[in-house]
Amino acid sequence: MAAEFTLSALDSSQHEEAARLIHRSLVSWYETHLGQGSRFGNDPTPFGLFPAVYESLDPGEALAACDAAGALLGVCFVHPRETHWAVGIVATAPEAAGRGVARAMMEEVLRRAALKSKPVRLVSSLLNLSSFSLYSRLGFVPHTMYQDLSLEVPFEGLAGASPIEAGRVRLALAGEAAKIADLEEALQGVRREKDYTFFLDNKVGEWQVWVLEEVGGALSGVLVSSQHPDWGMLGPGVAKNPEGALALLWRALDARRGRTSVVLIPCVESLVVQSLYGWGARNIELHTAQSTGIPPKARGLAFPTFLPESA
Ligand SMILES: CC(C)(COP(=O)(O)OP(=O)(O)OC[C@H]1O[C@@H](n2cnc3c(N)ncnc32)[C@H](O)[C@@H]1OP(=O)(O)O)[C@@H](O)C(=O)NCCC(=O)NCCS
Structure with a gap:
Protein backbone atom coordinates (compact mmCIF):
# COMPACT_ATOMS: atom_id res chain seq x y z
CA MET A 1 0.00 0.00 0.00
CA ALA A 2 1.38 3.42 -0.89
CA ALA A 3 2.07 5.68 2.10
CA GLU A 4 0.17 8.94 1.97
CA PHE A 5 2.53 11.83 2.32
CA THR A 6 3.07 15.34 1.12
CA LEU A 7 6.31 17.14 0.35
CA SER A 8 7.16 20.55 1.75
CA ALA A 9 10.18 22.56 2.84
CA LEU A 10 11.68 21.31 6.11
CA ASP A 11 10.78 23.85 8.78
CA SER A 12 13.16 24.77 11.60
CA SER A 13 10.50 23.57 14.08
CA GLN A 14 11.10 20.07 12.59
CA HIS A 15 14.88 20.02 13.07
CA GLU A 16 14.86 17.86 16.21
CA GLU A 17 12.43 15.44 14.61
CA ALA A 18 14.67 15.37 11.52
CA ALA A 19 17.72 14.53 13.64
CA ARG A 20 15.83 11.66 15.27
CA LEU A 21 14.61 10.43 11.88
CA ILE A 22 18.09 10.46 10.30
CA HIS A 23 19.53 8.57 13.28
CA ARG A 24 16.65 6.07 13.40
CA SER A 25 16.73 5.33 9.68
CA LEU A 26 20.51 4.80 9.62
CA VAL A 27 20.50 2.58 12.70
CA SER A 28 17.58 0.55 11.37
CA TRP A 29 18.97 0.12 7.83
CA TYR A 30 22.54 -0.73 8.86
CA GLU A 31 21.38 -3.06 11.66
CA THR A 32 18.85 -4.89 9.49
CA HIS A 33 21.08 -5.27 6.44
CA LEU A 34 24.63 -5.37 7.84
CA GLY A 35 24.30 -5.87 11.61
CA GLN A 36 26.10 -2.52 12.04
CA GLY A 37 23.44 -0.28 13.58
CA SER A 38 25.67 0.42 16.59
CA ARG A 39 28.10 2.44 14.48
CA PHE A 40 25.67 5.41 14.69
CA GLY A 41 25.51 5.34 18.50
CA ASN A 42 22.45 5.60 20.74
CA ASP A 43 22.02 9.34 20.72
CA PRO A 44 20.24 11.21 17.90
CA THR A 45 21.45 14.61 19.17
CA PRO A 46 24.63 14.78 17.03
CA PHE A 47 22.47 14.43 13.90
CA GLY A 48 20.97 17.83 14.69
CA LEU A 49 24.08 19.27 13.05
CA PHE A 50 22.70 18.20 9.64
CA PRO A 51 19.57 20.40 9.57
CA ALA A 52 21.47 23.22 11.34
CA VAL A 53 24.27 23.32 8.75
CA TYR A 54 21.99 22.87 5.77
CA GLU A 55 19.50 25.50 6.92
CA SER A 56 22.33 27.97 7.28
CA LEU A 57 23.85 27.11 3.89
CA ASP A 58 20.70 26.59 1.84
CA PRO A 59 17.74 28.12 3.68
CA GLY A 60 14.39 26.62 2.70
CA GLU A 61 15.86 24.02 0.31
CA ALA A 62 15.63 20.87 2.45
CA LEU A 63 12.64 18.67 1.72
CA ALA A 64 10.33 17.05 4.25
CA ALA A 65 7.85 14.25 3.56
CA CYS A 66 5.04 14.23 6.15
CA ASP A 67 2.05 12.01 6.75
CA ALA A 68 -1.51 13.33 7.09
CA ALA A 69 -0.94 14.02 10.81
CA GLY A 70 2.20 16.04 10.08
CA ALA A 71 4.69 13.41 11.32
CA LEU A 72 7.97 13.38 9.46
CA LEU A 73 8.42 10.35 7.18
CA GLY A 74 11.43 11.49 5.18
CA VAL A 75 14.03 14.21 4.78
CA CYS A 76 16.29 15.12 1.89
CA PHE A 77 18.87 17.90 1.93
CA VAL A 78 19.31 19.84 -1.29
CA HIS A 79 22.09 22.26 -2.26
CA PRO A 80 21.83 24.32 -5.42
CA ARG A 81 25.37 25.16 -6.57
CA GLU A 82 26.78 27.21 -9.43
CA THR A 83 27.58 24.18 -11.62
CA HIS A 84 25.27 21.49 -10.22
CA TRP A 85 22.87 20.49 -7.49
CA ALA A 86 24.10 18.33 -4.65
CA VAL A 87 21.96 15.99 -2.55
CA GLY A 88 22.45 14.39 0.85
CA ILE A 89 21.53 12.99 3.28
CA VAL A 90 18.32 11.22 2.19
CA ALA A 91 16.48 9.30 4.89
CA THR A 92 13.10 7.61 5.26
CA ALA A 93 11.51 6.56 8.55
CA PRO A 94 11.89 2.77 8.86
CA GLU A 95 8.11 2.26 9.19
CA ALA A 96 7.58 4.07 5.86
CA ALA A 97 10.39 2.30 3.96
CA GLY A 98 9.76 0.90 0.50
CA ARG A 99 6.71 3.08 -0.14
CA GLY A 100 8.23 5.61 -2.49
CA VAL A 101 9.06 8.38 0.02
CA ALA A 102 12.72 8.67 -0.99
CA ARG A 103 11.90 8.37 -4.68
CA ALA A 104 9.33 11.18 -4.43
CA MET A 105 11.83 13.48 -2.67
CA MET A 106 14.54 12.71 -5.22
CA GLU A 107 12.16 13.26 -8.13
CA GLU A 108 11.41 16.71 -6.72
CA VAL A 109 15.15 17.47 -6.56
CA LEU A 110 15.62 16.28 -10.15
CA ARG A 111 12.67 18.42 -11.24
CA ARG A 112 14.11 21.53 -9.59
CA ALA A 113 17.58 20.92 -11.03
CA ALA A 114 16.13 20.31 -14.51
CA LEU A 115 14.36 23.67 -14.35
CA LYS A 116 17.84 25.24 -14.01
CA SER A 117 19.38 22.78 -16.53
CA LYS A 118 21.80 21.53 -13.87
CA PRO A 119 23.07 17.99 -13.25
CA VAL A 120 22.61 16.49 -9.79
CA ARG A 121 25.57 15.01 -7.90
CA LEU A 122 25.80 12.94 -4.74
CA VAL A 123 27.96 10.41 -2.91
CA SER A 124 26.37 7.04 -2.25
CA SER A 125 27.42 4.13 -0.06
CA LEU A 126 28.51 1.01 -1.92
CA LEU A 127 27.44 -1.07 1.09
CA ASN A 128 23.89 0.29 0.96
CA LEU A 129 22.11 -1.20 -2.04
CA SER A 130 18.80 0.45 -1.10
CA SER A 131 20.22 3.92 -1.63
CA PHE A 132 22.48 2.86 -4.52
CA SER A 133 19.54 1.40 -6.43
CA LEU A 134 17.29 4.34 -5.53
CA TYR A 135 19.76 6.67 -7.27
CA SER A 136 20.60 4.21 -10.04
CA ARG A 137 16.93 3.76 -10.98
CA LEU A 138 16.59 7.54 -11.19
CA GLY A 139 19.41 7.72 -13.75
CA PHE A 140 22.46 8.50 -11.61
CA VAL A 141 25.68 6.98 -12.92
CA PRO A 142 28.68 6.19 -10.66
CA HIS A 143 31.97 7.74 -11.73
CA THR A 144 34.53 7.75 -8.90
CA MET A 145 35.02 5.20 -6.15
C1 LIG B 1 17.77 4.46 1.21
C2 LIG B 1 16.41 4.93 1.70
C3 LIG B 1 16.42 6.45 1.79
C4 LIG B 1 15.34 4.46 0.71
O1 LIG B 1 14.11 5.05 1.12
P1 LIG B 1 12.67 4.44 0.73
O2 LIG B 1 11.69 5.52 0.97
O3 LIG B 1 12.49 3.15 1.43
O4 LIG B 1 12.85 4.17 -0.84
P2 LIG B 1 11.68 4.08 -1.91
O5 LIG B 1 10.50 3.40 -1.33
O6 LIG B 1 11.44 5.45 -2.48
O7 LIG B 1 12.30 3.13 -3.02
C5 LIG B 1 13.57 3.23 -3.54
C6 LIG B 1 13.70 2.44 -4.84
O8 LIG B 1 14.80 1.52 -4.69
C7 LIG B 1 14.37 0.21 -5.09
N1 LIG B 1 15.21 -0.75 -4.42
C8 LIG B 1 15.43 -0.92 -3.10
N2 LIG B 1 16.34 -1.91 -2.92
C9 LIG B 1 16.68 -2.34 -4.15
C10 LIG B 1 17.58 -3.33 -4.64
N3 LIG B 1 18.33 -4.10 -3.83
N4 LIG B 1 17.69 -3.50 -5.99
C11 LIG B 1 16.98 -2.74 -6.84
N5 LIG B 1 16.11 -1.79 -6.44
C12 LIG B 1 15.96 -1.61 -5.11
C13 LIG B 1 12.94 0.17 -4.73
O9 LIG B 1 12.27 -0.86 -5.43
C14 LIG B 1 12.51 1.57 -5.22
O10 LIG B 1 12.45 1.63 -6.63
P3 LIG B 1 11.06 1.95 -7.42
O11 LIG B 1 10.58 3.29 -6.85
O12 LIG B 1 11.46 2.05 -8.85
O13 LIG B 1 10.17 0.84 -7.05
C15 LIG B 1 16.07 4.27 3.09
O14 LIG B 1 16.34 2.91 3.03
C16 LIG B 1 16.83 4.87 4.25
O15 LIG B 1 16.41 5.87 4.83
N6 LIG B 1 17.98 4.25 4.60
C17 LIG B 1 18.78 4.73 5.73
C18 LIG B 1 19.42 6.07 5.44
C19 LIG B 1 20.31 5.96 4.23
O16 LIG B 1 21.05 5.02 4.10
N7 LIG B 1 20.23 6.96 3.34
C20 LIG B 1 20.97 6.95 2.12
C21 LIG B 1 22.36 7.42 2.27
S1 LIG B 1 22.48 9.09 2.73
Whole structure:
Protein backbone atom coordinates (compact mmCIF):
# COMPACT_ATOMS: atom_id res chain seq x y z
CA MET A 1 0.00 0.00 0.00
CA ALA A 2 1.38 3.42 -0.89
CA ALA A 3 2.07 5.68 2.10
CA GLU A 4 0.17 8.94 1.97
CA PHE A 5 2.53 11.83 2.32
CA THR A 6 3.07 15.34 1.12
CA LEU A 7 6.31 17.14 0.35
CA SER A 8 7.16 20.55 1.75
CA ALA A 9 10.18 22.56 2.84
CA LEU A 10 11.68 21.31 6.11
CA ASP A 11 10.78 23.85 8.78
CA SER A 12 13.16 24.77 11.60
CA SER A 13 10.50 23.57 14.08
CA GLN A 14 11.10 20.07 12.59
CA HIS A 15 14.88 20.02 13.07
CA GLU A 16 14.86 17.86 16.21
CA GLU A 17 12.43 15.44 14.61
CA ALA A 18 14.67 15.37 11.52
CA ALA A 19 17.72 14.53 13.64
CA ARG A 20 15.83 11.66 15.27
CA LEU A 21 14.61 10.43 11.88
CA ILE A 22 18.09 10.46 10.30
CA HIS A 23 19.53 8.57 13.28
CA ARG A 24 16.65 6.07 13.40
CA SER A 25 16.73 5.33 9.68
CA LEU A 26 20.51 4.80 9.62
CA VAL A 27 20.50 2.58 12.70
CA SER A 28 17.58 0.55 11.37
CA TRP A 29 18.97 0.12 7.83
CA TYR A 30 22.54 -0.73 8.86
CA GLU A 31 21.38 -3.06 11.66
CA THR A 32 18.85 -4.89 9.49
CA HIS A 33 21.08 -5.27 6.44
CA LEU A 34 24.63 -5.37 7.84
CA GLY A 35 24.30 -5.87 11.61
CA GLN A 36 26.10 -2.52 12.04
CA GLY A 37 23.44 -0.28 13.58
CA SER A 38 25.67 0.42 16.59
CA ARG A 39 28.10 2.44 14.48
CA PHE A 40 25.67 5.41 14.69
CA GLY A 41 25.51 5.34 18.50
CA ASN A 42 22.45 5.60 20.74
CA ASP A 43 22.02 9.34 20.72
CA PRO A 44 20.24 11.21 17.90
CA THR A 45 21.45 14.61 19.17
CA PRO A 46 24.63 14.78 17.03
CA PHE A 47 22.47 14.43 13.90
CA GLY A 48 20.97 17.83 14.69
CA LEU A 49 24.08 19.27 13.05
CA PHE A 50 22.70 18.20 9.64
CA PRO A 51 19.57 20.40 9.57
CA ALA A 52 21.47 23.22 11.34
CA VAL A 53 24.27 23.32 8.75
CA TYR A 54 21.99 22.87 5.77
CA GLU A 55 19.50 25.50 6.92
CA SER A 56 22.33 27.97 7.28
CA LEU A 57 23.85 27.11 3.89
CA ASP A 58 20.70 26.59 1.84
CA PRO A 59 17.74 28.12 3.68
CA GLY A 60 14.39 26.62 2.70
CA GLU A 61 15.86 24.02 0.31
CA ALA A 62 15.63 20.87 2.45
CA LEU A 63 12.64 18.67 1.72
CA ALA A 64 10.33 17.05 4.25
CA ALA A 65 7.85 14.25 3.56
CA CYS A 66 5.04 14.23 6.15
CA ASP A 67 2.05 12.01 6.75
CA ALA A 68 -1.51 13.33 7.09
CA ALA A 69 -0.94 14.02 10.81
CA GLY A 70 2.20 16.04 10.08
CA ALA A 71 4.69 13.41 11.32
CA LEU A 72 7.97 13.38 9.46
CA LEU A 73 8.42 10.35 7.18
CA GLY A 74 11.43 11.49 5.18
CA VAL A 75 14.03 14.21 4.78
CA CYS A 76 16.29 15.12 1.89
CA PHE A 77 18.87 17.90 1.93
CA VAL A 78 19.31 19.84 -1.29
CA HIS A 79 22.09 22.26 -2.26
CA PRO A 80 21.83 24.32 -5.42
CA ARG A 81 25.37 25.16 -6.57
CA GLU A 82 26.78 27.21 -9.43
CA THR A 83 27.58 24.18 -11.62
CA HIS A 84 25.27 21.49 -10.22
CA TRP A 85 22.87 20.49 -7.49
CA ALA A 86 24.10 18.33 -4.65
CA VAL A 87 21.96 15.99 -2.55
CA GLY A 88 22.45 14.39 0.85
CA ILE A 89 21.53 12.99 3.28
CA VAL A 90 18.32 11.22 2.19
CA ALA A 91 16.48 9.30 4.89
CA THR A 92 13.10 7.61 5.26
CA ALA A 93 11.51 6.56 8.55
CA PRO A 94 11.89 2.77 8.86
CA GLU A 95 8.11 2.26 9.19
CA ALA A 96 7.58 4.07 5.86
CA ALA A 97 10.39 2.30 3.96
CA GLY A 98 9.76 0.90 0.50
CA ARG A 99 6.71 3.08 -0.14
CA GLY A 100 8.23 5.61 -2.49
CA VAL A 101 9.06 8.38 0.02
CA ALA A 102 12.72 8.67 -0.99
CA ARG A 103 11.90 8.37 -4.68
CA ALA A 104 9.33 11.18 -4.43
CA MET A 105 11.83 13.48 -2.67
CA MET A 106 14.54 12.71 -5.22
CA GLU A 107 12.16 13.26 -8.13
CA GLU A 108 11.41 16.71 -6.72
CA VAL A 109 15.15 17.47 -6.56
CA LEU A 110 15.62 16.28 -10.15
CA ARG A 111 12.67 18.42 -11.24
CA ARG A 112 14.11 21.53 -9.59
CA ALA A 113 17.58 20.92 -11.03
CA ALA A 114 16.13 20.31 -14.51
CA LEU A 115 14.36 23.67 -14.35
CA LYS A 116 17.84 25.24 -14.01
CA SER A 117 19.38 22.78 -16.53
CA LYS A 118 21.80 21.53 -13.87
CA PRO A 119 23.07 17.99 -13.25
CA VAL A 120 22.61 16.49 -9.79
CA ARG A 121 25.57 15.01 -7.90
CA LEU A 122 25.80 12.94 -4.74
CA VAL A 123 27.96 10.41 -2.91
CA SER A 124 26.37 7.04 -2.25
CA SER A 125 27.42 4.13 -0.06
CA LEU A 126 28.51 1.01 -1.92
CA LEU A 127 27.44 -1.07 1.09
CA ASN A 128 23.89 0.29 0.96
CA LEU A 129 22.11 -1.20 -2.04
CA SER A 130 18.80 0.45 -1.10
CA SER A 131 20.22 3.92 -1.63
CA PHE A 132 22.48 2.86 -4.52
CA SER A 133 19.54 1.40 -6.43
CA LEU A 134 17.29 4.34 -5.53
CA TYR A 135 19.76 6.67 -7.27
CA SER A 136 20.60 4.21 -10.04
CA ARG A 137 16.93 3.76 -10.98
CA LEU A 138 16.59 7.54 -11.19
CA GLY A 139 19.41 7.72 -13.75
CA PHE A 140 22.46 8.50 -11.61
CA VAL A 141 25.68 6.98 -12.92
CA PRO A 142 28.68 6.19 -10.66
CA HIS A 143 31.97 7.74 -11.73
CA THR A 144 34.53 7.75 -8.90
CA MET A 145 35.02 5.20 -6.15
CA TYR A 146 36.24 6.28 -2.71
CA GLN A 147 37.42 4.42 0.35
CA ASP A 148 36.42 5.86 3.72
CA LEU A 149 39.41 5.76 6.01
CA SER A 150 39.22 6.36 9.75
CA LEU A 151 42.28 7.45 11.67
CA GLU A 152 42.87 8.29 15.30
CA VAL A 153 45.81 10.68 15.44
CA PRO A 154 48.15 9.82 18.33
CA PHE A 155 48.78 12.56 20.90
CA GLU A 156 52.46 12.51 19.87
CA GLY A 157 51.52 13.13 16.21
CA LEU A 158 51.57 11.01 13.04
CA ALA A 159 54.35 8.49 12.53
CA GLY A 160 57.25 9.33 10.22
CA ALA A 161 58.47 12.52 8.63
CA SER A 162 56.04 15.18 7.47
CA PRO A 163 55.45 15.33 3.68
CA ILE A 164 57.83 17.72 1.88
CA GLU A 165 55.08 20.15 0.91
CA ALA A 166 53.48 20.34 4.40
CA GLY A 167 55.41 23.54 5.10
CA ARG A 168 53.43 25.30 2.39
CA VAL A 169 50.05 24.43 3.93
CA ARG A 170 48.39 27.25 5.86
CA LEU A 171 44.96 28.21 7.12
CA ALA A 172 42.90 30.04 4.49
CA LEU A 173 42.21 33.71 5.05
CA ALA A 174 38.80 35.35 5.22
CA GLY A 175 38.03 36.51 1.70
CA GLU A 176 39.75 33.57 -0.05
CA ALA A 177 36.51 31.68 -0.85
CA ALA A 178 36.48 32.77 -4.51
CA LYS A 179 40.13 31.81 -5.00
CA ILE A 180 39.45 28.37 -3.50
CA ALA A 181 36.32 27.92 -5.61
CA ASP A 182 38.34 28.88 -8.72
CA LEU A 183 40.86 26.14 -7.93
CA GLU A 184 38.16 23.50 -7.46
CA GLU A 185 36.43 24.55 -10.66
CA ALA A 186 39.70 24.43 -12.63
CA LEU A 187 40.52 20.94 -11.32
CA GLN A 188 37.16 19.25 -10.87
CA GLY A 189 34.78 21.25 -13.05
CA VAL A 190 32.45 22.03 -10.12
CA ARG A 191 32.00 25.27 -8.26
CA ARG A 192 30.68 25.87 -4.72
CA GLU A 193 31.93 29.27 -3.62
CA LYS A 194 29.05 29.63 -1.15
CA ASP A 195 30.25 26.55 0.74
CA TYR A 196 33.75 27.97 1.19
CA THR A 197 32.34 31.32 2.31
CA PHE A 198 30.25 29.35 4.83
CA PHE A 199 33.29 27.45 6.19
CA LEU A 200 35.40 30.60 6.43
CA ASP A 201 32.57 32.49 8.20
CA ASN A 202 32.57 29.59 10.68
CA LYS A 203 29.29 30.47 12.39
CA VAL A 204 27.51 27.09 12.27
CA GLY A 205 29.60 23.98 12.89
CA GLU A 206 33.31 24.42 13.54
CA TRP A 207 35.60 24.47 10.54
CA GLN A 208 39.25 24.85 9.61
CA VAL A 209 40.09 25.50 5.97
CA TRP A 210 43.63 24.48 4.99
CA VAL A 211 45.16 25.56 1.67
CA LEU A 212 48.35 24.58 -0.11
CA GLU A 213 50.11 27.60 -1.55
CA GLU A 214 52.56 27.48 -4.45
CA VAL A 215 55.75 29.56 -4.40
CA GLY A 216 54.15 32.30 -6.54
CA GLY A 217 51.09 32.51 -4.25
CA ALA A 218 48.66 30.44 -6.38
CA LEU A 219 46.68 27.76 -4.56
CA SER A 220 47.09 24.10 -5.55
CA GLY A 221 44.97 22.45 -2.88
CA VAL A 222 42.33 22.95 -0.20
CA LEU A 223 41.04 20.73 2.59
CA VAL A 224 38.26 21.61 5.01
CA SER A 225 38.45 19.95 8.42
CA SER A 226 35.45 19.82 10.75
CA GLN A 227 36.40 20.49 14.37
CA HIS A 228 32.87 20.01 15.69
CA PRO A 229 32.78 17.32 18.40
CA ASP A 230 29.82 15.65 16.62
CA TRP A 231 31.42 15.58 13.17
CA GLY A 232 35.08 14.60 12.78
CA MET A 233 35.36 14.48 9.02
CA LEU A 234 37.91 15.96 6.61
CA GLY A 235 36.52 17.42 3.37
CA PRO A 236 35.46 18.82 1.09
CA GLY A 237 38.79 19.33 -0.55
CA VAL A 238 40.76 19.07 -3.74
CA ALA A 239 44.44 18.78 -4.63
CA LYS A 240 46.37 19.05 -7.86
CA ASN A 241 48.41 15.91 -7.19
CA PRO A 242 48.91 13.14 -4.58
CA GLU A 243 51.91 14.89 -3.01
CA GLY A 244 49.82 18.01 -2.39
CA ALA A 245 46.97 15.86 -1.07
CA LEU A 246 49.30 14.24 1.45
CA ALA A 247 50.66 17.59 2.61
CA LEU A 248 47.12 18.86 3.24
CA LEU A 249 46.06 15.65 4.97
CA TRP A 250 49.15 15.60 7.18
CA ARG A 251 48.64 19.23 8.27
CA ALA A 252 44.90 18.84 8.91
CA LEU A 253 45.42 15.60 10.83
CA ASP A 254 48.31 16.99 12.85
CA ALA A 255 45.90 19.66 14.09
CA ARG A 256 43.60 16.87 15.35
CA ARG A 257 45.95 15.04 17.73
CA GLY A 258 44.06 12.72 20.08
CA ARG A 259 40.96 12.81 17.91
CA THR A 260 39.52 10.51 15.25
CA SER A 261 38.97 11.70 11.69
CA VAL A 262 37.29 10.14 8.68
CA VAL A 263 38.33 11.01 5.14
CA LEU A 264 37.26 9.76 1.70
CA ILE A 265 40.16 9.04 -0.66
CA PRO A 266 39.76 8.10 -4.36
CA CYS A 267 40.49 4.36 -4.57
CA VAL A 268 42.89 4.89 -7.50
CA GLU A 269 45.15 7.16 -5.42
CA SER A 270 47.36 4.38 -4.11
CA LEU A 271 50.17 6.63 -2.82
CA VAL A 272 47.73 8.56 -0.63
CA VAL A 273 45.95 5.41 0.57
CA GLN A 274 49.22 3.64 1.46
CA SER A 275 50.49 6.69 3.35
CA LEU A 276 47.27 6.82 5.35
CA TYR A 277 47.63 3.13 6.20
CA GLY A 278 51.17 3.97 7.34
CA TRP A 279 49.70 6.57 9.69
CA GLY A 280 47.32 3.93 11.10
CA ALA A 281 44.13 4.43 9.05
CA ARG A 282 41.52 1.67 8.76
CA ASN A 283 38.87 1.10 6.09
CA ILE A 284 35.34 1.62 7.36
CA GLU A 285 33.16 2.09 4.21
CA LEU A 286 33.17 2.45 0.44
CA HIS A 287 31.39 5.19 -1.47
CA THR A 288 30.87 6.17 -5.07
CA ALA A 289 30.26 9.61 -6.51
CA GLN A 290 27.24 9.57 -8.79
CA SER A 291 25.90 12.09 -11.21
CA THR A 292 23.09 12.64 -13.64
CA GLY A 293 24.37 13.71 -17.04
CA ILE A 294 28.01 13.33 -18.02
CA PRO A 295 30.33 14.24 -15.12
CA PRO A 296 32.87 16.95 -15.97
CA LYS A 297 36.41 15.81 -16.77
CA ALA A 298 38.28 16.00 -13.49
CA ARG A 299 41.96 16.60 -12.78
CA GLY A 300 43.68 16.11 -9.47
CA LEU A 301 41.85 14.42 -6.63
CA ALA A 302 38.84 15.30 -4.54
CA PHE A 303 37.94 14.56 -0.92
CA PRO A 304 34.13 14.47 -0.75
CA THR A 305 32.21 14.72 2.48
CA PHE A 306 28.62 14.29 3.67
CA LEU A 307 28.18 17.48 5.66
CA PRO A 308 27.57 19.39 3.57
CA GLU A 309 27.30 16.77 0.88
CA SER A 310 29.97 17.35 -1.76
CA ALA A 311 30.59 15.28 -4.85
C1 LIG B 1 17.77 4.46 1.21
C2 LIG B 1 16.41 4.93 1.70
C3 LIG B 1 16.42 6.45 1.79
C4 LIG B 1 15.34 4.46 0.71
O1 LIG B 1 14.11 5.05 1.12
P1 LIG B 1 12.67 4.44 0.73
O2 LIG B 1 11.69 5.52 0.97
O3 LIG B 1 12.49 3.15 1.43
O4 LIG B 1 12.85 4.17 -0.84
P2 LIG B 1 11.68 4.08 -1.91
O5 LIG B 1 10.50 3.40 -1.33
O6 LIG B 1 11.44 5.45 -2.48
O7 LIG B 1 12.30 3.13 -3.02
C5 LIG B 1 13.57 3.23 -3.54
C6 LIG B 1 13.70 2.44 -4.84
O8 LIG B 1 14.80 1.52 -4.69
C7 LIG B 1 14.37 0.21 -5.09
N1 LIG B 1 15.21 -0.75 -4.42
C8 LIG B 1 15.43 -0.92 -3.10
N2 LIG B 1 16.34 -1.91 -2.92
C9 LIG B 1 16.68 -2.34 -4.15
C10 LIG B 1 17.58 -3.33 -4.64
N3 LIG B 1 18.33 -4.10 -3.83
N4 LIG B 1 17.69 -3.50 -5.99
C11 LIG B 1 16.98 -2.74 -6.84
N5 LIG B 1 16.11 -1.79 -6.44
C12 LIG B 1 15.96 -1.61 -5.11
C13 LIG B 1 12.94 0.17 -4.73
O9 LIG B 1 12.27 -0.86 -5.43
C14 LIG B 1 12.51 1.57 -5.22
O10 LIG B 1 12.45 1.63 -6.63
P3 LIG B 1 11.06 1.95 -7.42
O11 LIG B 1 10.58 3.29 -6.85
O12 LIG B 1 11.46 2.05 -8.85
O13 LIG B 1 10.17 0.84 -7.05
C15 LIG B 1 16.07 4.27 3.09
O14 LIG B 1 16.34 2.91 3.03
C16 LIG B 1 16.83 4.87 4.25
O15 LIG B 1 16.41 5.87 4.83
N6 LIG B 1 17.98 4.25 4.60
C17 LIG B 1 18.78 4.73 5.73
C18 LIG B 1 19.42 6.07 5.44
C19 LIG B 1 20.31 5.96 4.23
O16 LIG B 1 21.05 5.02 4.10
N7 LIG B 1 20.23 6.96 3.34
C20 LIG B 1 20.97 6.95 2.12
C21 LIG B 1 22.36 7.42 2.27
S1 LIG B 1 22.48 9.09 2.73
